[in-house]
Amino acid sequence: MSELSTLRPATLATHTNYAPWEAYQRPYVRDLAYVLACPNVLTEWLDFAPHQNTHIVSVHSASFWQQQFEAYEQRLEELDTTKAYQDLTRFLLTRPSPNRLGFHFEGLLSFWLEDGFARKLHPYETLANNVQLYNGKQTTGELDLILYNHEEGLTEHWELAIKFFMGSAPFAPINWVGINSNDNLQRKMTHMQTKQFRTVWVDTEKHGQVRIDKRYGVIKGRFFLPMNRANSRHLDMPTWLSPSFPMHKWCDKNDRDNLATIDMNSLRHAHYIEWFTRRGFYDLRQSRQSQISWPDNNTLPTTGLYFEGDRPIVIYPEQRDQKNNES
Template sequence: MFELSTLHPATLATHTNYAPWEAYQRPYVRDLAYVLACPNVLTEWLDFAPHQNTHIVSVHSASFWQQQFEAYEQRLEELDTTNAYQDLTRYLLTRPSPNRLGFHFEGLLSFWLEDGFARKLHPYETLANNVQLYNGKQTTGELDLILHNHDEGLIEHWELAIKFFMGSAPFAPVNWVGINSNDNLQRKMTHMQTKQFRTVWVDTENHGQVKIDKRYGIIKGRFFLPMNIANSSHSDWPTWLAPSFPMHEWCDKSDKACLATINMVKLRRAHYIEWFTKRSFYDSYDKCQPQLVWEDDTPPATGLYFENGRPIVIYPRQPDETNDSP
């Protein structure tokens, strides 16, 4: 397994149990804490479209998200221990497609924005969300969040993405791919910059037309490193990768030596929502299910697993026909 002394600080963070969201018991509260405490994967925005005359895109620092989490901790405790939990569950379950991970992420962040602003825990007033973009009568996309930053007097556009990417050397953005192998970090950033972030004026229902002053790309989630990463050098680790971003492991499903290091008796297939945070109540439920058995000719299916609570993605190096994308 990993030799901690050889790893990047991002990996050390996860393997030394840096996970403040695990302190919460109720699933949606745990997810909400994860959404706040998890930093942006980026320390800076990377411009992959320098010749398209696009706008400047910013990212919030890891310390920004830590401050937001700390300012909201008392409210998280209230949601986790009282009937106030119903405020969160009702909000999330009345939103469109609450069981899709991207919409769940957006719902959690939107709840924090609205609830936290009402409680004066941050300066961001939501002016509009899911603003449709049109070319004539044809819908061409949408903007996630339009906010009024009352501290700075600015109208901000926040575009959101929740990503669970497997990395391979040399760990450039194009080398971080999803279980759907057509999805990678560079492609996502390019799309955000050349599509959503081109907008200047936005029509809102209650605040009229507003002009965007600043744009933020918010990309969170989890990254998974190859299980043999201890044999790699990190001297050229990318400076754009936030040191405290949650890092875990992935294993090539055709690599029998790699699979042999996994305790299959302890392996549990993750339920869909557990790409966010682990649900401990599934542990006892799955004890009643048939045990996973791996044979040489039938490796485990592509997806996320837990081995004694440790997240592991099993993934084919070649595109999987099932494209079991989170």
């Protein structure tokens, strides 16, 4: 399927009102609820390597993730209100590189998979994770999760990605780009399909060699629309983009007209972990610091994530509309 797929209308309100994780108080519980309740960015996998004889890749529907969230809600409440929270924190903090966003995402999903399976809340048994791939003695990559689906009797490979991308027209996968401009959705999907998803047999420590029956790309995060477009009542979005995927705003740091519309009295720079969910305890620290005061002086904002009250907004270093529009 072409990346420039048929467009459909979608209102911004459909995206921004989707925040059931805000009900939880403890930071890691909010993150875990976010990881479960957030749908996959994709409604279908887009094949950017049709001539490389790769395997079929699937995606879970938004309703699948909603069902997993609802099935786990009682446990989320327990984690949020009792000493059971220590089970989650110990699990996350004993994993490698817990402060890196990608590893944090993987840790949250891994906790849910193991904890939920033990409680019979889903059918996915973890057979292996972070499986190293080798070419001779050289490491060439790794596979995130190898699971056995007891409901369907299938061994599944889930490859994970947490992405925070700024979009520009025409909103094809190549037009969703990270703070690092070399990182975009099309590039990530192509890498997953042509590298990790090529694997057929996996050696596991406890279950021996297993054959992968099905492959799932699990791509979550937040997308940010250009501020001038995000303020429109209606916006055409591609059919491959989940209509309930969390959508927010980004602004070119030199765009003083749109910067002038931001409430500077409520604006604060976000900490790195808040790409997942906002930490309210950072608000008091911000109130003790000097107030951000552009565009009334010559100081331009630095690139990064901010909060305007409760709403995330990214300040990007340059205007991206009409760039990277190759088909």
